[in-house]
Amino acid sequence: MSLTGGNRHDVTQLLPLLDKIPAVVGQVGGPRRRPDALLADRGYDHDIYRRQLGQRGIRPLIARRGEPHGTGLGVGG
Numbered sequence: 001m002s003l004t005g006g007n008r009h010d011v012t013q014l015l016p017l018l019d020k021i022p023a024v025v026g027q028v029g030g031p032r033r034r035p036d037a038l039l040a041d042r043g044y045d046h047d048i049y050r051r052q053l054g055q056r057g058i059r060p061l062i063a064r065r066g067e068p069h070g071t072g073l074g075v076g077g
Contacts, residue, residue, distance in 0.1 A: 010043065010044075011043060011044050011046065011049065014040075014044065015049070018034065018035075018038070018053075018056065018058070021033055021034060021035070034056055034057060034058055035058060036058070036059060037058060037059040037060070038062070039061045039062075040060070040061070040062045041062075042063045042064070045063060045064050045065050049062070
């Protein structure tokens with residue numbers, strides 16, 4: 001199953017995808033429809049998406065461009 005077309009940026013489908021998350025059943029109280037936080041790579045590093053996630057009550061944990069990621073991946077040895 002494909003979420004986005006092959007030549008489309010995934011970030012354009014971020015918010016529509018989040019809006020389609022089904023309610024989590026079996027929990028006490030009202031069913032949750034959104035995650036607490038969203039972890040994403042640098043491709044999602046745009047202030048507009050950070051703001052829109054915040055407006056939906058989702059904490060954006062998005063890597064920032066130009067900052068080291070700290071894992072050591074891609075470092076030659």
